[in-house]
Amino acid sequence: MELRLDNISAGYGSKTVLSNVSFTVRPGEILALLGHNGAGKTTTMKTVMGLIPARSGSISFGARKLDGADTAARIGMGLRLLPEGRGIFPALSVTENIEVVAAVNCGPGSTFGVDDLYRLFPVLDERRHQRAGHLSGGQQQMLAMGLAIIGTPHCLLLDEPSIGLQPNLVERLFDQVRTICKSKAMTAILVEQNVAEAIRIADRVVIMNSGQIVFDGLPDEAKASNVWQYF
């Protein structure tokens, strides 16, 4: 489904971080949201998920407006966030983590189930009974990524998924995300500092600087443009 942000402003307390952010992600499209540390990428993701309120503007998902909906309702509509840091339950085992999330997200007929997850990250299969908090940093990131993607949401928001992952795994993971997007018409926003990898799989690139959009275009246009001054 199409995700559209219209003139979104948001911030924390008296501080405004985002001003007039607008962009659209079409079904099956991966949008790479890039920018400087502190540019407002995570804030954008939080606003889309309803974790912080938009101060003005509106967000729509498919035919529906998200403006009044709380985070739980947005998740119910099929939006999903891989949070910055690690979104896992450290005191639960690997399988328990996966079961808890799969129970909610894997309905009948849903794709990318538990088996697919273990196939993508075989080490999680080996460590089914290990406490998630005792996994290595990268293994925890794999688990977090697995929890975000399992059951295939309609719209997947990934906040720096490559952090802590070994290079060849990043490639494999990103390929997998692209495959799912294309085959299931999943919408995705990919926030990344690994710009080369992000651009490789992205359909469109949006670049943010100090809370504003300074570029919105195709990957090739981005490569050719002078927007890299913002990094």
Add this chain to the structure above:
Amino acid sequence: MDFAFSYIVLALIYILLGLSTNLLVGIVGIFSLSQAAVFGVGAYIVANLTMMSAPLPFFVALAVAGLACLVLNILSTLPSLRVSGHYFVVTSFGIQLLASAIFENWTAGTGGQNGMPGIPAPSLFGAELYTPLAFVSIVLPAVALGCLVFWLVLRSPFGRLLRAIREDELAVASVGKQVLAAKVAAAALAGAFAGVAGGLFAAFMSFIDPTSFNLDASVLLLSMVVIGGARTLLGSIVGPPIVLALPQIITLIDLPTTVAAPMRQLVYGVILIAFMLFRSQGLFGERL
């Protein structure tokens, strides 16, 4: 008038005790349910030392109580250096029960359930301080000194270290700081405060019994800290007077005598719950 001054003296004593609890629970994050026991030990020490056949002067007894509780508090918080977080609540619950059992049954040292009557009033420059107003003259300086020390600790590098320890001991250890030493020092200071508060309490009340030093008292103390506000001086000063006054304020609500007592208890409970729901950081504090 005397009633008002009695309230003020008691409130001041509880402020000192609250500072001790705030230091331990609020700042270092050692969630102790046994601070009333330490308070009690301070009280019984002063009672005994000033009622011996060759009684010690009040201020000497008070110093002994402070020192003894300093050591005692280190010992009773030592488990928290090994058992972490929530587990220490259970440990300190055990310590409190143990102390209560001793207070109630060691007749020779505490008078048991009957308590200890006739604790002499302290004298200052030869004058005995019988009236609450006179008593203010020794409690106020003690509490002021306690507040000053608390404030100095709070804003010093030592206080910063304690705050950091509360958040993540491992990270503190990783930059080479002595976690253990800092926790022991804080526990010692909290013990001394509680012991002195206990001694002042015994001398002021002239009668003490175990009900002032039981689990209920420990919990009451925690509610003073939470309602006033953790980790701030202002919170520690404001909390105890309010919590002490609350039962009195509730008596102002006009109720038929048959239901008055349970209703007041109910209102009291509701106020505490409402506080935690709508203002969990207390009046002037930070979130625990």
Add this chain to the structure above:
Amino acid sequence: MSYLEVSAVNVSFGGLRALNDCNFTIEAGKITCLVGPNGAGKTTIFNVITGFLRADTGAVSFRGEKLAGLSPQEIVDLGIARSFQNLRLFSQLTALDNVLIGIRGQFGETIFGAVLRPFHTVKTQRAERARAMEILEHVGLAAKAGTFVRNLSYGEQKLLTVARLLATGADLLLLDEPASGMSADALEEIIALLKRLKGENKTLLVVEHNTRVVQRIADTVLFLHQGHLMAEGSVEEITSNPALTEIYFGGTI
């Protein structure tokens, strides 16, 4: 005598061998990068070196001195400090206070100093704060000195972990993924900072998955695989080794 020597270290978690006869040495004044797949044991060896974890067998020695049995504090006293992969900042303190926690030997950090000599404490704190500010400037965070950590962006928090580490004044710095999540400009700053530190006679052991960063900073690369040192050499030697490309690098280089 090597600067740091890890010899025959073994660590098991239950049936899992996290470190398996792990051997390597580090030279003083160099930047050594420790790379290897997820779960190879990189963070575990950091934990062993810094006293957070006891090795089942084997030994670590620093400037010829055995570290076995020393506490994390004692190891920092000797001059080794580390950062954490998951940051472990004090989120309820400001950026400046986080750095100040790292500065050692401050007056007023004991209860006696704080209470008995408050004026001296205040006076010396002025100097300590200035030092902490300098360190924040060093990593480009001076503007955020008064901001609470929980209100910093991820990249800012990463820089702050380096600042706190620098504040310890340790000679051997162990950094667990300092560059991940950093945008290009901050990455340049981090790279420049690490090189500058090397110039200031620090020795660095850096875990890093970002190959481009490794290429730019490493004097030597150690490749750890399944708890064992699998290869050691210059960046070119490691990155051109087809076996390592297969299990680790993929097509990125």
